[in-house]
Amino acid sequence: MRRIFTLLITFAVIISSMCCLNMIAYADYSIPSYLRIGLFYGSTAKTSVNLTSVNGFYIGKYSGTVFEEKKRTNLTELTITFSDDAITATNNGSVIYTATNLEDGLGIFPTVGGMERVLSIDGEKYRGGLDFKKINGKNVITNVVFMNNYLYGVISREMSPSWPKEALKAQAVCARNYAANNLGKHSEYGFDLCSSVCCQAYSGVRYETDNSYAPVDETSNQVLTYDGKLAQLYYCSSSGSRTEDVKNVWGNSVPYLVSVDNSYEDTANIPNGIWTGSITCDEATTIMRNKGYNVGQVTDIKVTEYSENGRVLKMEVTGTNGTKTFEREGCRTIFNTITKSQEFTVRGNGEAAQNVPTIRTTDGNSTSDMRVDEVVILTASGRSTLNALNLFATNGTYQQTYQITHSEATTNTGFLFEGTGWGHSVGMSQYGAKGMAEIGYDYIDILLHYFPGTNLENAY
């Protein structure tokens, strides 16, 4: 009896530890196996494209992500042409198939199996199939692609494949969550996500490298959840010393999109980690007018409030006709040709300059010149900074005066922006993830650091 009891306990321990190791989820969510990604539509719409496939094509139609075969051809090249009443597949001018039901459209699937299921459209390679439809009379070409194959393309565009694998795995989970959470974002065009940075940058096979596959495959079906639901994850290139609370960027609080330490990021030594940019009053005036803010000729730009993490919360743009106040992300996007993040200072070139005298100081070994307002002195109550506008030094015989003065303010003709970080600064910093991976953290550490309180689980 005792032995059976011991065995049972051992069994229970093994089962519970397996659960932890495998992160098996019993949540009631699932993620799709296939996605519809818009390639050509709206301003990029095409009337005719050339396709190639190594072994030929299945031709048929797509209902959502389900392909129904109507015809097979061994031809390796097809031209698909939209006309007013049909979508036609031809080869050297001979008609191979005509779809006259424009809502059903014309679907294409390459006949080579497995991972090699790649075709090219006007020379650009994509995995999966293509769907040609007319939606409200407009030509739309969609890539119907297996989720993980889509992610191969996304992580290769959104993060350098040469970066550490654990950072790429964190990126893969973020991109999967984003896709699963934004299905039907472009339903007016009949697809889920577009292929630009509006959703996630995706160029099919073009940027894939040997390092693109394992980060996706090894995290297959893994997602971050919060409170039993898929978490809405955001990431950007770099965020300076701290990421920002989402409420200071987009307005609403989200429990796992809060400000976290980002000291793993080597901000000073990465592209656009530290940036400056200037804009003339005339340029600012044009931008304001083009975006519908009629403040007249711009004369001043001032930050009036910063977040506790050093990002701009309120900024006033003043012109000859009035003042417009921008808030949160609006402070970054109004002059987004200059401002790469929401963490910046702005100074008009007519602003009064401060002239601070220096004083020769010594620590006993060497001497240096210091601004008088930064000299540290010992007082009866400890260390202190002079922090005074006037300083008098005397040797008993004569007195030297050090005084901070200001130059006369003049009219601004332009503004200088100086900032830190690249992007919206909410969620994962990609350079921060790289820094964490380089010192040995794994992708779960990275994700749980940037999205505190979430859980990594297997979706199905």
Ligand SMILES: [Zn+2]
């Ligand atoms: Zn989009």
